[in-house]
Amino acid sequence: MKLNLAPGLTIGKSPINGRGCFASHFFLQGYKIAEYAGERISRREVARRVRTRRKLRICALNPYWSLDGSLGGNGTHYINHSCAPNSYMKIHHGHILFMALRDINPGDEITCDYISSYHSDAKKCRCRSPICRGTINKIV
Numbered sequence: 001m002k003l004n005l006a007p008g009l010t011i012g013k014s015p016i017n018g019r020g021c022f023a024s025h026f027f028l029q030g031y032k033i034a035e036y037a038g039e040r041i042s043r044r045e046v047a048r049r050v051r052t053r054r055k056l057r058i059c060a061l062n063p064y065w066s067l068d069g070s071l072g073g074n075g076t077h078y079i080n081h082s083c084a085p086n087s088y089m090k091i092h093h094g095h096i097l098f099m100a101l102r103d104i105n106p107g108d109e110i111t112c113d114y115i116s117s118y119h120s121d122a123k124k125c126r127c128r129s130p131i132c133r134g135t136i137n138k139i140v
Helices: 043-052
Strands: 009-013 019-023 032-035 039-042 058-060 065-068 087-092 095-100
Touching (some): 043 065
Antiparallel strands (some): 058 065, 087 095
16 A cells, blocks of 8 residues: 655655655744644554554544554654654644754654653663653653
């Protein structure tokens, strides 16, 4: 099945983790990059998938609903974690949007600080940033 990418995105080999999401267009700081797309699933289904999958591509919309980008995704599910990201997620009227934290040039890998994810708190970060905290989730 061919992946229908969001406009301005491409998928390629990532130095962070396997495959990553890269800009094919210029994105201006403060503007939308793309909307996260995927299958809408309940928190019960999230719990089941977290137990049975090694790679997770699930983003929470609210305490009850999440989107699984591995089914019906548009490439945004390949946005890797970084402790020094160039984008952030914003939930707006039931939609998960990726917004540019700074100008993003064509060829740049788009990254986001997951802060809190369905991954184990022990999952190691591979972002190689000088300010890397060592784990994907921000442990407080």
